[in-house]
Amino acid sequence: MAAWDTYIQKDFSALTEDEEWVAVIRDLAPGRGKYRSTHARIRVSKDPKKYPETLWVRLGRGQLIETPCSMQILEYVDVFPKGM
Amino acid sequence: MAYTYYKDNRAYIEALLKTGDCVVVNDEVDWDLEMGAIVRRMCERKSPAAHFKKVKDYPGFEAFGAPIATWRRLAICFGLPPDASIPDIQREYLKRTSGPPIAPRIIDRKNAPCKEIVWTGDDANLLNLPAPMVHDGDGGRYICTWHFVVAKDYDTDFVNWGMYRQMLFDEKTMVGPVLPFSDMGKMLYNKYAPRNLPMPFATVISPDPLSAIASSAPSPIAEAEFTGQLMGEGVELVKCETSDLYVPAHAEIIVEGVILPNLTIEEAPFGEYTGYRTSPRDKRTVYRVKAITMRKNAIMAVSNMGVPTDEGQLLRSFSMALEMERMLRDQGLPISGVYMLPESTHHLVVVGVKPIYANVATQISQLVFGSKFGAWFHMVLVVDDKTDIYNKDAIIHALCTRCHPVTGIRVTQHGFGTPLNPFCSPEERRFSRTPKVVFDCLFPPEWPTSDLPIPVSFNSVYPKDMQERVLEKWRTYGFKD
Numbered sequence: 281m282a283a284w285d286t287y288i289q290k291d292f293s294a295l296t297e298d299e300e301w302v303a304v305i306r307d308l309a310p311g312r313g314k315y316r317s318t319h320a321r322i323r324v325s326k327d328p329k330k331y332p333e334t335l336w337v338r339l340g341r342g343q344l345i346e347t348p349c350s351m352q353i354l355e356y357v358d359v360f361p362k363g364m
Numbered sequence: 365m366a367y368t369y370y371k372d373n374r375a376y377i378e379a380l381l382k383t384g385d386c387v388v389v390n391d392e393v394d395w396d397l398e399m400g401a402i403v404r405r406m407c408e409r410k411s412p413a414a415h416f417k418k419v420k421d422y423p424g425f426e427a428f429g430a431p432i433a434t435w436r437r438l439a440i441c442f443g444l445p446p447d448a449s450i451p452d453i454q455r456e457y458l459k460r461t462s463g464p465p466i467a468p469r470i471i472d473r474k475n476a477p478c479k480e481i482v483w484t485g486d487d488a489n490l491l492n493l494p495a496p497m498v499h500d501g502d503g504g505r506y507i508c509t510w511h512f513v514v515a516k517d518y519d520t521d522f523v524n525w526g527m528y529r530q531m532l533f534d535e536k537t538m539v540g541p542v543l544p545f546s547d548m549g550k551m552l553y554n555k556y557a558p559r560n561l562p563m564p565f566a567t568v569i570s571p572d573p574l575s576a577i578a579s580s581a582p583s584p585i586a587e588a589e590f591t592g593q594l595m596g597e598g599v600e601l602v603k604c605e606t607s608d609l610y611v612p613a614h615a616e617i618i619v620e621g622v623i624l625p626n627l628t629i630e631e632a633p634f635g636e637y638t639g640y641r642t643s644p645r646d647k648r649t650v651y652r653v654k655a656i657t658m659r660k661n662a663i664m665a666v667s668n669m670g671v672p673t674d675e676g677q678l679l680r681s682f683s684m685a686l687e688m689e690r691m692l693r694d695q696g697l698p699i700s701g702v703y704m705l706p707e708s709t710h711h712l713v714v715v716g717v718k719p720i721y722a723n724v725a726t727q728i729s730q731l732v733f734g735s736k737f738g739a740w741f742h743m744v745l746v747v748d749d750k751t752d753i754y755n756k757d758a759i760i761h762a763l764c765t766r767c768h769p770v771t772g773i774r775v776t777q778h779g780f781g782t783p784l785n786p787f788c789s790p791e792e793r794r795f796s797r798t799p800k801v802v803f804d805c806l807f808p809p810e811w812p813t814s815d816l817p818i819p820v821s822f823n824s825v826y827p828k829d830m831q832e833r834v835l836e837k838w839r840t841y842g843f844k845d
Contacts, residue, residue: 287503304630312491312492316532316534341501341633341644342641343501360624360650360652364652
């Protein structure tokens with residue numbers, strides 16, 4: 281399982297589960313690309329085994345939720361205007 | 365005539381090494397938190413700076429931690445002895461910046477060290493720079509912590525150098541806050557964004573010390589010319605690869621590109637100058653990268669903001685106080701000095717004044733709070749011209765004995781602030797509202813002289829000849845200090 285993290289602007293109890301939403305996720309694989317961010321359409325579950333990727337969740341000021349979630353990446357989303 | 369200065373961080377590091385104000389770290393350090401943790405501890409202990417010779421994953425790059433986080437290092441930047449007093453450093457700064465602005469010198473790119481390596485197109489990849497993960501929990505790698513962003517006004521020749529934090533988002537993207545009242549914010553939100561035009565920028569990472577000081581100073585003079593004043597000759601600039609912006613030729617790394625006018629993406633949180641993570645993750649200004657140029661064996665400068673004292677706190681306190689002093693003197697106020705405590709994370713300014721008329725403390729506070737730099741602090745403490753404004757003990761004594769709890773503390777509810785004040789409510793932060801307060805530590809001049817409390821100190825209640833006698837014989841009495 282690849283590991284990622286994301287930040288949410290609400291309490292962990294209000295995390296949207298099993299519905300598609302676009303988030304900024306960060307790649308946690310070691311090396312020069314660690315913490316590279318990308319926009320992606322994802323599904324998340326608090327069940328760490330439900331989806332293929334591991335997703336760690338942080339709150340708005342960086343507080344880490346100690347147990348990981350799982351995530352399915354449905355597609356990467358390019359938000360930048362073409363040519364920019 | 366040129367003053368003593370260091371045209372790049374390499375010469376500055378050499379100077380620091382000679383005085384014991386820099387440590388060379390030969391062990392490999394990890395850009396992922398380890399370097400940040402070292403620099404954070406250095407700031408909290410007021411340790412020497414650090415020259416990191418090996419950075420994990422990034423052979424060929426070096427790093428420089430906490431470049432100017434102590435008064436000693438600031439003194440060295442000006443060619444002063446490292447133990448120069450704060451007033452001595454202030455006098456040097458005021459001396460250098462009292463003359464006319466000095467225009468920069470444009471040099472050919474073949475003589476510009478920052479052009480030794482040029483990456484364009486797909487090669488201009490931010491992930492190939494040793495951007496540190498500064499604090500655990502930060503929203504990303506803060507590639508720019510000791511740097512400034514160069515931007516030019518759309519329809520005038522005004523060029524701004526300002527320290528706007530930038531987080532690495534992906535290979536081609538940085539993101540960071542640009543507050544609307546900042547110089548670059550006025551350009552972006554008033555000129556470029558309404559026209560939906562990308563705004564060219566150049567980020568200067570690891571600039572020479574005086575350029576860095578100029579970029580963090582709230583002077584009304586354009587920073588390039590202000591740097592010339594500090595140097596006593598024009599700073600050497602070179603043209604960018606992708607725009608008509610100019611950057612210091614001896615800087616270590618230059619990142620060029622455009623700011624997108626009407627797109628924001630998520631940035632932060634980040635350990636901020638207040639010593640907290642206050643501002644939340646939020647959508648902020650997007651920088652897209654077109655080119656990266658650098659010196660061979662480029663040295664990434666790393667500042668680590670947090671609890672005092674880091675260079676942002678030190679330099680902003682230093683330069684804001686002196687610009688305030690200049691402004692108050694220009695208004696004809698009998699100021700004896702202005703000092704902003706770096707330990708207050710530049711939130712508390714102490715003003716010494718000859719109390720020649722009533723309510724002078726209120727006048728001072730209204731002037732400084734209403735100034736260009738008024739957003740960055742919320743406490744003004746006004747003492748008389750006999751109080752040593754650099755002595756924390758003297759300041760606390762004045763506050764606790766001369767400031768009337770009812771009439772001496774005056775609060776303004778809806779002041780002009782920033783979103784970063786930890787004590788403000790979430791709503792106040794959102795709208796940059798900050799209550800302001802003045803602590804008037806002056807005995808009212810209308811009190812009869814016979815009713816004035818008399819300070820009881822060595823300097824005030826003994827005849828001059830007795831003071832001199834005691835000082836002369838101090839060591840013979842057996843005291844070692």
